[in-house]
Amino acid sequence: MFNETVLKEIDEIRVKYPDRKSALLPSLYIAQREFGWLSQEALLCVAKTLNLPETEVRGAASFYSMYRHKPAGRNLIQLCTNVSCMVLGAERLADFISRKYGVQPGGTSQDGRFSLVIMECIGACGTAPAMLVNTDFHDSLTEKRIEEILEKYK
Numbered sequence: 001m002f003n004e005t006v007l008k009e010i011d012e013i014r015v016k017y018p019d020r021k022s023a024l025l026p027s028l029y030i031a032q033r034e035f036g037w038l039s040q041e042a043l044l045c046v047a048k049t050l051n052l053p054e055t056e057v058r059g060a061a062s063f064y065s066m067y068r069h070k071p072a073g074r075n076l077i078q079l080c081t082n083v084s085c086m087v088l089g090a091e092r093l094a095d096f097i098s099r100k101y102g103v104q105p106g107g108t109s110q111d112g113r114f115s116l117v118i119m120e121c122i123g124a125c126g127t128a129p130a131m132l133v134n135t136d137f138h139d140s141l142t143e144k145r146i147e148e149i150l151e152k153y154k
């Protein structure tokens, strides 16, 4: 179950809305932050906390791509390979990340350091290619720049 701090955080979100369903997506995000991914246990915690049917919680969680449904590495790389990024070499960069760090798209490196997800546009087309590492935004990517950036994430 969530600890008292997390329950308070979710409650503060819940009271902002007339319908508790409106707090579902941010609550799932909090659960993912707390558990690292949305396991069956995490989904049940959200359902109980918001007093919503478990099927409704699972349905929302499975609909959105920003929720993880299996354990992830310590750092999540979300690389955009949509049109602007693709034109500027994002697919080559995805291959580079896979080779250099041993992590395939949708997977996690054996050492648990990185998970890699290929994303649709993240709104940085003007400075493509772009990626998120956890919640940090990085753009104008090259292989050298990716190496420098990922060095900081252990």
Ligand code: FES
Residues within 6 Å of the ligand: 080, 081, 082, 083, 084, 085, 086, 120, 121, 122, 123, 124, 125, 128, 129, 130
């Ligand atoms: S296409 Fe990659 S940020 Fe828009």
